[in-house]
Amino acid sequence: MNPVLSVRGLEKRFGAVVAADALTLDLAAGQRVSLIGANGAGKTTFVNMVTGYLKPDSGAIALDGMDLGRRSPRDVAKLGISRSFQIPQLFIELTACENLSVAISGARDQTLSFHAPAQAQGRRDTAIELLGRFGLADVADRPISELAGGVRKLVDIAMALVRRPKLLLLDEPTSGVSAEEKFATMDRVIHAVAPDAATIVFVEHDMDIVGRYADRVVAFYSGRILADGKPNEVLNDPEVRRYVTGGAR
Amino acid sequence: MRRGLHPVVMIGLVIAAALFGRVLPTWTLSLATVAASNALIALGIVVLARTGNVSFGQGLFFAAGGYGVALIANSSGITDAVLQVLIGAICGGLLGLVIGPLIARYTGIFFGMLTLALSMVLYGALLKTSALGGSDGFNVGRPSLFGMVFTDTREADFMLYAVSVVTTGLAGIAATILFRSELGLASLAVRENNLRVEYLGLSANRIVTINFVIAAVFAGASGAFALMAQRHIDPQFAYWTTSGEFVFVAVLAGYQSVAAVFVASMALELVRSFSNLYLPNTWQLVLGVFLLSVILFLPRGIGSLWIRDRHRKNDPPRTAITDGAAP
Numbered sequence: 001m002n003p004v005l006s007v008r009g010l011e012k013r014f015g016a017v018v019a020a021d022a023l024t025l026d027l028a029a030g031q032r033v034s035l036i037g038a039n040g041a042g043k044t045t046f047v048n049m050v051t052g053y054l055k056p057d058s059g060a061i062a063l064d065g066m067d068l069g070r071r072s073p074r075d076v077a078k079l080g081i082s083r084s085f086q087i088p089q090l091f092i093e094l095t096a097c098e099n100l101s102v103a104i105s106g107a108r109d110q111t112l113s114f115h116a117p118a119q120a121q122g123r124r125d126t127a128i129e130l131l132g133r134f135g136l137a138d139v140a141d142r143p144i145s146e147l148a149g150g151v152r153k154l155v156d157i158a159m160a161l162v163r164r165p166k167l168l169l170l171d172e173p174t175s176g177v178s179a180e181e182k183f184a185t186m187d188r189v190i191h192a193v194a195p196d197a198a199t200i201v202f203v204e205h206d207m208d209i210v211g212r213y214a215d216r217v218v219a220f221y222s223g224r225i226l227a228d229g230k231p232n233e234v235l236n237d238p239e240v241r242r243y244v245t246g247g248a249r
Numbered sequence: 250m251r252r253g254l255h256p257v258v259m260i261g262l263v264i265a266a267a268l269f270g271r272v273l274p275t276w277t278l279s280l281a282t283v284a285a286s287n288a289l290i291a292l293g294i295v296v297l298a299r300t301g302n303v304s305f306g307q308g309l310f311f312a313a314g315g316y317g318v319a320l321i322a323n324s325s326g327i328t329d330a331v332l333q334v335l336i337g338a339i340c341g342g343l344l345g346l347v348i349g350p351l352i353a354r355y356t357g358i359f360f361g362m363l364t365l366a367l368s369m370v371l372y373g374a375l376l377k378t379s380a381l382g383g384s385d386g387f388n389v390g391r392p393s394l395f396g397m398v399f400t401d402t403r404e405a406d407f408m409l410y411a412v413s414v415v416t417t418g419l420a421g422i423a424a425t426i427l428f429r430s431e432l433g434l435a436s437l438a439v440r441e442n443n444l445r446v447e448y449l450g451l452s453a454n455r456i457v458t459i460n461f462v463i464a465a466v467f468a469g470a471s472g473a474f475a476l477m478a479q480r481h482i483d484p485q486f487a488y489w490t491t492s493g494e495f496v497f498v499a500v501l502a503g504y505q506s507v508a509a510v511f512v513a514s515m516a517l518e519l520v521r522s523f524s525n526l527y528l529p530n531t532w533q534l535v536l537g538v539f540l541l542s543v544i545l546f547l548p549r550g551i552g553s554l555w556i557r558d559r560h561r562k563n564d565p566p567r568t569a570i571t572d573g574a575a576p
Contacts, residue, residue, distance in 0.1 A: 074448070
């Protein structure tokens with residue numbers, strides 16, 4: 001079966017720092033893949049290159065066999081790759097529902113209307129349905145500035161989901177969420193994302209989350225892939241334990 | 250979800266405001282015409298400000314509209330006020346279409362300074378162009394309306410008042426619909442986080458360009474009104490102090506309410522007229538104190554008096570126009 005995402009020989013340097021060193025990776029449809037690695041290992045750089053925010057120095061990225069080349073984040077989003085952010089990137093003066101409404105406008109891939117109300121009932125229903133999947137329907141009309149960090153994370157992910165992407169990249173979906181709420185938050189995310197996103201890639205530092213929710217783990221170290229396989233294999237790999245998890249688990 | 254007045258009600262209010270001119274004293278007609286004309290261009294600045302960008306050079310399009318109308322009027326004899334407004338709007342819009350896509354790539358102070366620089370380039374060019382009268386400019390004939398020529402001063406003033414109020418009112422209704430629309434919401438999103446807008450599949454540059462062109466159309470139409478009111482045009486139309494006055498109105502109004510733009514424009518004209526009348530040597534001081542008072546006590550503009558604030562009460566105050574990026 002053809003991979004959803006195919007990455008070949010991806011390289012990226014920032015001066016003397018090697019952020020991506022000949023990365024080669026295939027992601028199959030329906031996989032739930034976790035990217036792990038210490039800070040600076042190259043996980044977010046990988047996500048930024050796949051989504052078009054950073055241009056690789058060399059190498060190729062293909063989605064469903066289509067070369068992403070040097071496309072912009074906008075074009076990459078239109079082709080079916082969405083992402084959420086480590087620090088939620090929201091429109092904080094707008095309400096949660098309005099944030100979703102902007103995402104719905106983007107997903108329509110049509111010229112923005114000068115006159116159709118942004119909060120028309122059908123559009124509002126779609127936004128509230130999506131927020132409801134994350135258990136957030138009751139905060140639909142509250143400005144983002146009034147919402148807690150964990151809730152903002154979920155709204156951020158809900159916005160990425162509006163497009164029904166082929167590939168959803170989640171950058172540290174539980175960072176900033178309290179230890180007691182991490183599993184509940186991740187349960188909500190997995191439950192909400194399941195009907196739409198065929199393939200999920202999530203960057204994560206918490207190995208308990210990785211072990212519980214990933215069915216494949218890719219460990220990064222100094223811009224290269226240190227290990228790639230099933231969670232138990234990777235998390236028990238001596239090199240991964242030495243350079244990435246520091247003996248955690 | 251906030252709901253405003255229905256467009257039909259707004260049209261009724263515009264017609265009522267135009268007819269109200271019949272009972273207004275003559276001296277207020279020209280003042281209200283200037284206020285409506287300034288409100289139109291300031292409305293464009295507010296439309297643009299919703300994307301987080303402020304133009305300090307709307308005089309560019311104001312002059313383009315004014316000069317375009319004056320040249321066409323003098324060469325082809327078109328004197329109809331409505332046609333002249335349309336010509337002014339088209340001239341401003343066409344120039345906006347040329348400049349908008351180039352300037353939309355910039356944000357913040359760079360955007361503002363570029364608009365200012367371009368307006369001053371036009372000012373310099375007009376100053377040196379003797380065919381357009383150089384620094385003296387040139388005169389145009391009295392405007393007419395649907396074939397009617399107004400020789401009586403009061404009737405001519407009322408005609409101009411009515412056309413400016415109706416045009417600015419219709420522009421205000423269009424802006425109200427725009428603010429509530431998909432494009433209006435996306436504009437606010439660009440103002441807060443243009444990178445996320447791109448990640449959602451929307452073009453932030455295109456959204457800024459569209460708003461920029463709308464602002465240019467309004468400025469061009471406003472230039473036509475200024476021309477009709479003065480029956481004279483000169484390079485001062487493009488000068489930076491002219492642009493600055495329009496920004497003043499927009500700052501006073503804030504970006505949340507269309508009605509606030511009209512209130513702010515009228516208030517500024519009244520303060521200017523009365524302070525000029527009673528304090529001829531210190532009227533600028535009075536105007537400055539007025540502006541400072543509004544900025545101090547209503548940092549989000551006059552519109553914040555009746556538009557609910559989206560911010561928490563303990564959030565730091567943000568200025569009416571220039572706040573943009575999400576923290």
